[in-house]
Amino acid sequence: MSDLPPPPPALLTDASLFLDFDGTLVEIAGTPDGVVVGEDVAPLLTRLGNVLRGGVAIVSGRPVHEVRALVAPAALAIAGSHGLEIAAVDGSIAAPDRPAALDSALDSARAFADAHPGTLVEDKPFGVGLHYRGAPETGPAVTALADELAATHELHVQHGKMVVELRLPGRDKGAAVEWLMREPLRQRTVPLFVGDDVTDEAGFAAAAALGGAGVLVGAARDTAATYRVDGVADVLAWLDAACREMT
Template identity: 35%
Template sequence: MTGKKPAPPALDPSRDALFLDFDGCLVDIAPRPDAVIVPRDLPGILTELSEALDGALAVVSGRSLHELERFLEGFEGLMVGSHGSEARGMEPPMAEAPQHLGAVKEDLAGFAQEHDLIFEDKSHGAAIHFRSNPAKQGQVEAFTEALTERYDGFMIQPAKMAVEIRPQGFSKDGALAILSDLVQFDGRKPVYAGDDTTDEPALAWAEEHGGFGIKVGDGESVARYHLAAPTNVRDWLAAALRVE
């Protein structure tokens, strides 16, 4: 079981490259996507770590880039949003919004309103959260499946108590592959921390490329290490800054 896996070793700023999910990893999951609470010192910790790693640190999230920038105001390092389709600090992976994006969002928003669920707008996609009514999961899955059949270029991304529609061809492991080609990541071991099914390909990528993954929270994972909650992740990050 994941909970029986060991805690990760101390981060080595001279050798490691660090990739961090946001929701459920750096911050706790909230009832609504806009209600997450970001610890006041988190942007500063990320800034210090990025400097210690000579820039080999990136936040990699399914959230839109503009949301990450708002929540982590003060951190100016690399960020990848929308599951790898937009980025700050590197060439944007997706130059234009996908075709039919407006129609997809409109249909998802209408369904969410009709069923009293939470609609989350994203730069290159959208999601419906059913945390408030788990019994609606089957209906959400069936509706989003029908949407991907109606509109080309999109795929379903299951998440914790949510279903997202996002552009095809982008993923968090793909983002790690692109980031690792940047000069500051050259020769370093990839370390990825994440909590959700959306993170499993990236956790596997880190394990397969000479580094390791850290599963945050409950659930099975390909990662060899485990931390119980975002507070433990933040403690682990802060400990790396205290090493002389």
């Protein structure tokens, strides 16, 4: 594993930009609702949307409605729930029906959390997240429960940073990139995907397959990304510099 170079500002020229949220645009918080969005984030996203002619989207594990509220008043496309729901700039959302299997998995996850203080259940439109940042020792038990519930209810297991999520199969962040790249405004661009978590690897791979690149946020690791920055502050500084260079 060798380290990767930082992305140059010119990388955004003729690009469509896909941004993870937690750990990329904002620092990861102890709980999903504890995240703090910097006052510069929404204005920066608006500037990027103008410079890239609308070719900016957030691709997150969070539901669309949460991301939309967190980045308001910036208006941009959002792929939420790891690509299971995709919202256009006009607010229309393409999403599947929520299966009853998720409600059964949610009940089991809540029973587990009740018995293991420090764990937290996140009810999403198309997934169930079980966070164990507050009880790291429960990690193996959380993983075992997720594997059991996934087999029982035919759900997909998605591992993240101190969280295991059960969600509908068939989509990931890479599929979201492929979907959004079919839009006319992105036809003559190349995709750039920026993210920090293992869930973002599918986005890196999809961007590379379409002639673009990925930017890893955080410590060096084995990755499909081509570039790397150290943290959220570096992402925001790079995007700001790119905006300035293109205007």
